Amino acid sequence: MSRRHRRDPRESQSPDEVFSEMLIAARELLAVRSPLDAELMVSDMVGAWWGRRLRRGDAEQVLGEGLVDYAAKAGSPAALTLLIALAYLGTARQAAKAEGAALALIERDVARPRWADRLGAVKPTGCFVSRDAYGDQDTVVCTFAYRGADSGEDRHALVVVVDYNMRGIARDAWVSSHVEKLLEQAAAEAEANPMLRFEEIEPQQARALLESAMKATVEYGHRRTTAPVSDSYSAYHAFARSRIKALPPGRKRPAPLHSEAPYSRDRRAMLAAEFLSSDAAEHLSDPSAASRCADHIIDYGCDQDFGRPLRVSPTKCETFLLDWLPRKVMLSPAEQEAVPYVLGAWARFAARRTGLPDEGLRATLDGIWETTARFAETYRDPTTFGLDRDLLDRLLPDGDLSALARRVFAFPFLQGTHGEIKLDLLNPSDEADRRVLLGIDHGGELNRPDYDEHLAWHEEIAGRLWEGDPPQLWEAAQRLLDLGHDRHDVLHVLIEIAERIGDDPEELAIALDDIADIPDEPPV
Template structure:
């Protein structure tokens, strides 16, 4: 029975024709794809797993002298230069002519584009090899999703000019997207910071090129200039009480609140109004870049169909008030941010379509967290949560049910 291949032998077998490739770019893309399998199956920090794999590969293959082995070693060292042993790797005597260009690229431009709502930003950078023998000019595209705080997808390919022109045309044809030249330092910081979160995910987003291009993306990001000062520290309280109160006052004095009749509510409705406004601001504070004015159809859906059911207990007045407040607030936010009219109407229409599902989820309680469900039951039983004696009595009477639910 043949001795099973080690993972390193498997890599060498998969890359046995690496010397037949036409360019350093082709070789780097092959190497990144091979390392992508390590990145994809890693159970802990994926970036560290790839670095450790490369270090192990370089150590295990240090005596291999075939052209394919020495070339793959050079490719991995160029892709992951901070792996142990990478600095000692040299191309072999029979290495392809392009091997001297591995990793030797310079930046030729950086841009950013995204939706006007602020849900996602894509960053695009183009690179050229220092010598044309390395391969053609190529582009890196990274998609940052601000709603979940990760770099959701990455891609490296070419021709760079065609990719850039396609993006320009796409954005020019859609008033709900923007396009601009980007500061390369900012691009490096934003993509790297969000990519670090992606690297720690237990399960990767369902995108085809995130794993296969991750190593090459890391190598190209390292070419961009790094920030000379650390990024500003995020505040402990992203929306301080004074700022929240001022924003609510501005909203209640705004035409959007008046059109919804929210400037004239009183009694029980007034309490529900302020409770609902507090929920909107609480939800905004959960995002890494907390902004009470950043709303979109996607953010509204996250709030109305998921977050609020898991995090809040609504009575019937609150449930009736919440969609009304949300529609007025998102219209107010769109105007404050200077979004196109179609952006505001798009969010409003999306919320209107969500209302039946919101009502159903409110009625069934199927998305309540255990804690929220317990509080909802407590209130349904007529117990005042602010009465310690009544609360203790209710817990004693329902201890068996609470234990079963847990």
């Protein structure tokens, strides 16, 4: 299906208007001869709402299942063809509804194309992975053929790019019908480039790897509203999901390049000591700052990069300096000065341990030096804004810079006195002190009959904001604050939603994402 038929469901159309246009577009399915073309057309069609969240509910349910119901009522040959495709390409709920609706239309002798019986009837013919020596990404190639087809007829390859610098998400996907040319080109590139590896893997391994990557894409989108995928990813998402199910299950996800056994705290400390005593670190002039910077580098590799502290690449180092450190870590002035130099020394130390080719190490070091000036501009020390160091220590005992704004919002009274209470001595991370601080914040509500219960809910929300769990809580609060709403009204809206939803984290995240404004009469 050409992309001119795709409409963004966020537009002001009603669902039935969207479905009507999709059913008109589905008439093209009657003209195609290949089941592969039909599957790609429908995958492109339903990709219009992939990753969307609608105020009126989940897009897959409102639009996906709604389209099935609409097509079932239409009862036309185009509708039947669309239902047959959705029975294979849809989510589990969509597929079950589409199959039942399609069978009902078939019993009424509604015409269907010849290729309908072959839709999705594929077998895997080989799985491969192209890996860069840095361990930044895997390009997975899975080839398929239709069962019973002539040799080479409709043979195709699904290609998915897995990006480990983005938490292992599936970042890109496409389909090629030039299978042999694709494989020959990948093998030739690997043979000519020492920074590339190309190898065949078991279909079970490919399935586990791709299932994990596609799940990571969804989770990344939940944390950051949208996942940074290619423009084509949504169009191929349903097709990729269906082809992955055609691969045999039964294996664990293959470890990314340079993965090792899990790093305990003791093992992390030992690795830091090995680095600091190595030739690579001998030129570092501030051993204390270098030690703390090494700890940050190791923690980042262990906690954010699949347990790979020794993996270095230009992209990983840039992400560490310009994205993770400025958001997450409270650095001292000495650490701010030292961290680019420590990272360069770490790259030399790690490259020797992992066998990274010399050209890869040179590119990594060049990337670090190019990023150093930008790091000085990107990193903002809160003390330069006039914030007291003692206050920062109380708000950030874990050094998590990203938590500063939401913790200040949760506990605005941390300095000065209140009666005989010295607020500077209260610790918001301590449960007893936290209740005192929130009680001071709500001193004007002492006479309300449900004061204890109400204060307990404020403690619940404050605790969630402190931990950033779920992240949508602070995101919703910021949207409402940006609209000019009072802090206390915002807190009451968050309490109302948390109380109404209960302990279901997914439903809570959706409800918080749906907050666009406060009603005229906010809950109290």
